[in-house]
Amino acid sequence: MQPIQLLVNGSTISVDADADTPLxxxxxxxxxxxxxxxxxxxxxxxxxxxxxxxxxEKSCGKPLSAVAGRNIVxxxxxxxxxxxxxxxxxxxxxxxxxxGYCLPGILISAKALLDRNPSPxxxxxxxxxxxxxxxxxxxxxxxxxxxxxxxxIREGAAR
Amino acid sequence: MSAPPNLSPLxxxxxxxxxxxxxxxxxxxxxxxxRVEIGQGVLTAMLQIxxxxxxxxxxxxxxQTGDTDLTPNxxxxxxxxxxxxxxxxxxxxxxxxxxLFLDHAAAAFGYSRGDLAVRDGAIxxxxxxxGHDYWSLTLAVDLRRSATGSSLGKSVSDYRxxxxxxxxxxxxxxxxxxxxxxxxxxLDGMMHARVVRQPRRGAxxxxxxxxxxxRAAKGPIEILxxxxxxxxxxxxxxxxxxxxAVAPGHVVWGGVDAINPFHEEARWxxxxxxxxxxxxxxxxxxxxxxxxxHEATYTRMHIAHASVAPSCGLALYRDGRLTVWTHSQxxxxxxxxxxxxxxxxxxxISVKHAQGPGCYGHNGADDAAADAAVIAFRNPDRPxxxxxxxEEEFGFExxxxxxVVSVHAALDGVGRPADWTTEIWSGRHxxxxxxxxxxxxxxxxxxxxxxxxxxxxxxxxxxxxxxGEPLYDFAAKRIVHHLIAETPVRTSSLRxxxxxxxxxxxxxFMDELAEQAGMDTVAYRLSLLSDARARAVIEHAAxxxxxxxxxxxxxxxxxxxxxxxxxxxxxxxxxxxxVEVDEAVRLLRVWCAADAGLVINPDGAINQLEGGIIxxxxxxxxxxxxxxxxxxxxxxxxxxxxxxxxxxPEVTVELIDHMADRPxxxxxxxxxxxxxxxxxxAVAHALGARIRDLPLTRERVMAxxxxx
Numbered sequence: 001m002q003p004i005q006l007l008v009n010g011s012t013i014s015v016d017a018d019a020d021t022p023l024x025x026x027x028x029x030x031x032x033x034x035x036x037x038x039x040x041x042x043x044x045x046x047x048x049x050x051x052x053x054x055x056x057e058k059s060c061g062k063p064l065s066a067v068a069g070r071n072i073v074x075x076x077x078x079x080x081x082x083x084x085x086x087x088x089x090x091x092x093x094x095x096x097x098x099x100g101y102c103l104p105g106i107l108i109s110a111k112a113l114l115d116r117n118p119s120p121x122x123x124x125x126x127x128x129x130x131x132x133x134x135x136x137x138x139x140x141x142x143x144x145x146x147x148x149x150x151x152x153i154r155e156g157a158a159r
Numbered sequence: 160m161s162a163p164p165n166l167s168p169l170x171x172x173x174x175x176x177x178x179x180x181x182x183x184x185x186x187x188x189x190x191x192x193x194r195v196e197i198g199q200g201v202l203t204a205m206l207q208i209x210x211x212x213x214x215x216x217x218x219x220x221x222x223q224t225g226d227t228d229l230t231p232n233x234x235x236x237x238x239x240x241x242x243x244x245x246x247x248x249x250x251x252x253x254x255x256x257x258x259l260f261l262d263h264a265a266a267a268f269g270y271s272r273g274d275l276a277v278r279d280g281a282i283x284x285x286x287x288x289x290g291h292d293y294w295s296l297t298l299a300v301d302l303r304r305s306a307t308g309s310s311l312g313k314s315v316s317d318y319r320x321x322x323x324x325x326x327x328x329x330x331x332x333x334x335x336x337x338x339x340x341x342x343x344x345x346l347d348g349m350m351h352a353r354v355v356r357q358p359r360r361g362a363x364x365x366x367x368x369x370x371x372x373x374r375a376a377k378g379p380i381e382i383l384x385x386x387x388x389x390x391x392x393x394x395x396x397x398x399x400x401x402x403x404a405v406a407p408g409h410v411v412w413g414g415v416d417a418i419n420p421f422h423e424e425a426r427w428x429x430x431x432x433x434x435x436x437x438x439x440x441x442x443x444x445x446x447x448x449x450x451x452x453h454e455a456t457y458t459r460m461h462i463a464h465a466s467v468a469p470s471c472g473l474a475l476y477r478d479g480r481l482t483v484w485t486h487s488q489x490x491x492x493x494x495x496x497x498x499x500x501x502x503x504x505x506x507x508i509s510v511k512h513a514q515g516p517g518c519y520g521h522n523g524a525d526d527a528a529a530d531a532a533v534i535a536f537r538n539p540d541r542p543x544x545x546x547x548x549x550e551e552e553f554g555f556e557x558x559x560x561x562x563v564v565s566v567h568a569a570l571d572g573v574g575r576p577a578d579w580t581t582e583i584w585s586g587r588h589x590x591x592x593x594x595x596x597x598x599x600x601x602x603x604x605x606x607x608x609x610x611x612x613x614x615x616x617x618x619x620x621x622x623x624x625x626x627g628e629p630l631y632d633f634a635a636k637r638i639v640h641h642l643i644a645e646t647p648v649r650t651s652s653l654r655x656x657x658x659x660x661x662x663x664x665x666x667x668f669m670d671e672l673a674e675q676a677g678m679d680t681v682a683y684r685l686s687l688l689s690d691a692r693a694r695a696v697i698e699h700a701a702x703x704x705x706x707x708x709x710x711x712x713x714x715x716x717x718x719x720x721x722x723x724x725x726x727x728x729x730x731x732x733x734x735x736x737x738v739e740v741d742e743a744v745r746l747l748r749v750w751c752a753a754d755a756g757l758v759i760n761p762d763g764a765i766n767q768l769e770g771g772i773i774x775x776x777x778x779x780x781x782x783x784x785x786x787x788x789x790x791x792x793x794x795x796x797x798x799x800x801x802x803x804x805x806x807x808p809e810v811t812v813e814l815i816d817h818m819a820d821r822p823x824x825x826x827x828x829x830x831x832x833x834x835x836x837x838x839x840x841a842v843a844h845a846l847g848a849r850i851r852d853l854p855l856t857r858e859r860v861m862a863x864x865x866x867x
Contacts, residue, residue, distance in 0.1 A: 017397075018377060018397070020377075021397050022397065025396060025397045025400075028343075029395075029396055029397070033336075034336070034337075034338035034343035035335070035336020035337070035338075036336070037340070037342065037468060038342060038468060038546070039467055039468045039549070040468075040469075040549040040795065040796060041400070041548065041549055042549055042795050042796070044795055044796040044797060045467060045796055047467060047468060074336065075335070075336030076335075076336050078336075079335065080335060081331060081335055084334075084335070088334045088335060091330075091334050092326065092330060092331060092334055095324075095326060095327060095330065095762055095763075095766060097327075097330055097333060097334070098198040098199065098200070098517055098766060098767075098770050099197065099198025099467070099514070099515075099516050099517035100198065100329065100330060100333030100334070100339075101198075101333075101340060101467050101468055101515075101516040101517070102467050102516075103333050103334055104333075104336045107334065123805075125804075126804040126805040126807060127804075127805055129804040130803050130804050130805045132804070133467055133796060133801060133803070134467065134804075135465055135466060135467045135516070135517055135519075135774070135801065136198050136467075136517040136770045136774070137769060137770030137771065137772065137773030137774045137777075138766070138769075138770060139773055139802075139804055139807045140769055140773070140807060140809075140810045141766070141769070142804075143804065143807065
């Protein structure tokens with residue numbers, strides 16, 4: 001078994017695991033990155049969303065072999081309490097969440113959107129988040145938070 | 160000895176003050192609550208209550224929660240009762256603790272008691288520091304004593320922390336991807352396990368092809384086969400998960416009766432044997448009063464909790480002690496159920512809450528914990544983690560029962576009910592493990608306990624009967640309840656229990672009566688309602704939405720109204736929904752006014768109401784558990800769709816008088832019934848015809864359109 005190289009949150013990592021292992025298991029169980037969540041294992045709920053070369057992808061159904069050498073960003077790579085991503089700041093400002101289990105996946109989908117479209121309409125935000133399930137009904141706050149983050153980013157860029 | 164009369168019931172049950180408050184580390188306060196965080200922000204509210212009544216800044220408080228070794232026994236975190244009951248107990252305990260320190264300071268140092276107060280833990284005399292504080296006096300004030308209820312707490316006008324929108328204490332870690340959930344826990348040497356579920360209660364294993372299971376595994380696995388309990392274990396979660404996916408194909412079961420897929424629709428309940436009772440006014444003898452009659456029947460399918468992630472449990476059995484980590488809503492009841500299952504002394508079991516995905520009631524959390532406990536008990540010294548599969552959660556969690564509700568009314572000369580009956584058919588809404596040992600793992604073991612008997616809670620609050628009695632001023636009203644003991648699938652509590660369909664039926668029926676009487680539906684309700692707080696929320700919701708009487712129906716766009724006081728005891732909520740209907744229903748806007756009495760954290764309460772509205776909208780428009788001959792067939796998000804981001808309405812929620820000096824009223828479930836009713840009434844208004852069966856799917860809309 002040849003180790004497989006990945007770029008995770010900016011660091012090159014060599015993983016010694018079966019090539020079929022889902023990326024989600026690699027992140028959570030091999031690399032200890034617990035921020036990306038298991039939701040369904042069926043690529044239906046978006047809890048396990050990560051960025052692969054900038055695109056939002058469900059990591060539960062993505063085998064390790066398919067992401068060899070690719071650039072992966074997880075929720076841990078988005079920001080920290082000391083240096084929050086504007087999306088994370090906006091989610092806290094809007095208190096956008098209840099149980100919070102879906103939030104890492106939603107934040108990743110939202111980041112992918114704002115990275116390519118800094119001024120999305122509400123409909124575009126909703127469309128970008130449609131692969132993510134929230135069961136608590138925090139949707140309204142989440143939509144507001146993404147709008148707020150877009151404003152924060154635009155204002156930051158304008159300064 | 161009976162408890163002092165002023166004492167809150169939960170404080171009377173857990174009277175020792177040091178069970179609630181301790182001052183161990185300098186500058187820190189340990190506050191315990193039996194309530195647990197299930198995504199509602201309850202711990203933030205508890206923190207506010209403690210900070211307020213102890214007069215310390217919230218940052219000093221360390222909260223202990225849901226741990227049979229550490230926290231008071233408050234039963235379940237459920238039923239919108241955490242603040243209404245648990246919060247009141249904590250408030251009273253904290254207030255009494257503060258009072259005891261002030262009493263001591265007055266007596267020991269010669270101050271006048273009335274001149275003393277606490278400022279961030281320090282005792283002050285007429286505003287000046289005394290040099291004493293909670294921590295310097297902690298050895299002198301013994302909290303190992305029973306609460307007396309001597310202090311009821313501050314008055315509302317003195318509140319500085321209660322009533323503030325304190326940010327959620329748990330949210331930041333979630334937004335930054337912290338390992339905050341039970342799913343994220345890892346213990347040294349931990350084994351990952353998966354269970355092959357009995358297809359049905361009483362099913363027996365005829366054969367397990369263990370060789371095939373081992374061949375299917377990409378690494379070493381262990382197989383635990385005990386009675387009809389079958390589990391696979393591996394150090395590598397990927398290995399055991401892959402085996403679990405194919406394992407059902409390698410197990411032959413006996414004693415599995417096919418179920419009737421047509422039982423997914425609720426009307427089959429009408430033909431089942433039932434346990435019957437009546438609540439409220441006796442049925443009129445002889446002729447019904449009134450001059451008119453109206454009658455209508457409403458139904459709902461089984462509904463899944465559909466937590467965003469499947470359930471998870473961890474357990475470790477070491478040196479004769481079993482420790483279990485769970486996202487159950489009740490650590491103490493689960494401990495008792497595990498003790499019975501494993502024939503252990505409850506004192507030898509510790510059950511500790513860890514956060515999970517929102518559950519909204521009795522989902523698979525207790526069962527997953529029992530799975531882990533059973534496996535760990537037979538594998539001493541090895542921590543075991545069981546994470547259910549998505550299909551398992553959908554297929555085997557206890558779902559909310561299907562229901563049928565018929566309303567019969569005799570009407571007076573102006574079309575108002577003179578005699579009202581809400582007749583309810585429903586499977587059981589409560590079968591939590593604490594009551595009857597309802598745990599899947601226990602059922603699979605040798606000497607499985609008998610099936611727990613079907614029971615209905617006393618009314619009010621009731622379970623299937625919940626909100627069955629309208630709050631309106633009718634001369635005679637009653638509930639006739641038919642509890643169906645045998646249902647095709649296991650059922651238990653989901654947010655709102657019977658209130659959801661009961662309120663849907665009552666409020667739809669009120670709409671129908673208003674139309675027959677030629678009155679606006681809001682004015683009709685107000686003409687029959689003397690409860691001032693109920694009137695206020697109805698008027699406020701109408702005002703918020705710019706409600707107009709006399710808008711024609713059948714235009715494809717409609718507005719509907721729904722109202723209830725949850726359990727007829729908790730928060731009041733009135734909801735207006737606006738929809739557009741062509742082939743399917745599109746929910747455009749929702750307005751809600753609620754009166755929850757004194758609100759500890761207004762933004763938290765609004766968040767709960769918003770969430771309740773959106774979840775109820777999903778129930779109303781999309782949700783129903785599908786059955787086939789083998790059981791629940793809707794086992795993923797495609798066969799059990801829920802409302803998604805692109806389907807969101809705009810939502811406006813306002814609280815009424817939330818700083819008034821009134822008792823806190825539970826709010827978490829208040830909006831569900833009114834929302835479902837408002838949507839149903841809006842759809843009826845848009846279509847000019849009523850759909851009485853939920854969910855309001857495209858198929859049902861099309862069927863109406865073809866008839867019109």
